């Protein structure tokens with residue numbers, strides 16, 4: 001018997017798919033979503049996901065093994081589609097019998113979805129448009145995450161509320177759709193579940209959990225920040241399309257503009273191709289995020305955070321955050337059904 005019957009009923013398909021008690025994913029966050037946070041989320045009944053954006057196959061191998069040692073609950077692995085060693089990383093997941101692989105960062109390259117399915121794992125995909133979502137779900141995607149521009153990290157141009165209205169009515173009956181971006185409280189979860197989502201994904205709310213290894217200075221910056229402090233990066237050169245990143249405003253916001261001008265200059269002098277230029281930008285982010293999360297350099301590092309940072313005010317165990325979200329959702333659903 002669950003303590004949250006109305007919410008659990010609406011999450012049933014999502015929770016069955018994930019194999020977790022609650023259909024609440026903690027979205028992968030590079031440097032943050034490692035063994036400690038991932039296992040804490042899964043042990044608390046949510047679904048933790050290892051972030052592999054900055055890992056090579058050996059590191060992923062060690063991280064999966066270490067996470068397994070800390071939890072016997074299901075968890076997933078998030079792979080970035082443009083990672084140069086994507087197929088090797090998929091093979092590592094296969095060797096460990098990982099059950100859920102999240103493919104983030106773009107259209108999955110040829111053969112990647114098939115490779116994941118070959119060892120029986122489920123594939124979770126992201127899609128910025130409804131047409132692409134339908135295509136990915138037809139060609140092997142088992143579940144979809146729609147993520148609005150309120151989110152922390154790399155973002156698209158459309159808000160979560162509009163994406164939910166665009167995608168859920170036509171997909172929710174036949175497909176599993178999780179909603180992400182800007183979710184800070186359970187009332188919002190209740191709303192998306194009522195619209196047809198089978199679950200949700202949160203990042204910012206979990207980044208400062210007690211079990212998160214993020215540096216105390218990184219966490220303090222989150223506790224102090226308001227929604228307006230989490231700003232999207234600006235593209236400075238029309239020829240260099242960069243995916244915007246939402247982070248707390250600091251010196252690194254300016255440094256990113258300078259980095260773009262530097263890479264655009266390299267494009268000009270034909271020192272680099274476009275693909276290499278974009279990879280340099282992605283490496284920049286990985287390095288900048290590490291400086292903030294691991295080293296605690298909150299001035300020059302990147303403090304990736306979503307607008308829901310407004311709802312992050314103190315350090316709390318992952319289990320308390322999840323229980324709070326479930327209780328808020330349940331109360332909201334209770335009110336609506338009278």
Ligand SMILES: Cc1cc2nc3c(=O)[nH]c(=O)nc-3n(C[C@H](O)[C@H](O)[C@H](O)COP(=O)(O)O)c2cc1C
Pocket residue numbers: 026027028029030032051052053078104105147150151152153154180181182183201202203204205207303304305306307308
């Ligand atoms: C610090 C930080 C790092 C992130 N890193 C990644 C990442 O490496 N890969 C990814 O797919 N998403 C990444 N995200 C996005 C989260 O997985 C999640 O989808 C997002 O945080 C959800 O929106 P919210 O921040 O409004 O809760 C990151 C988010 C944050 C806040």
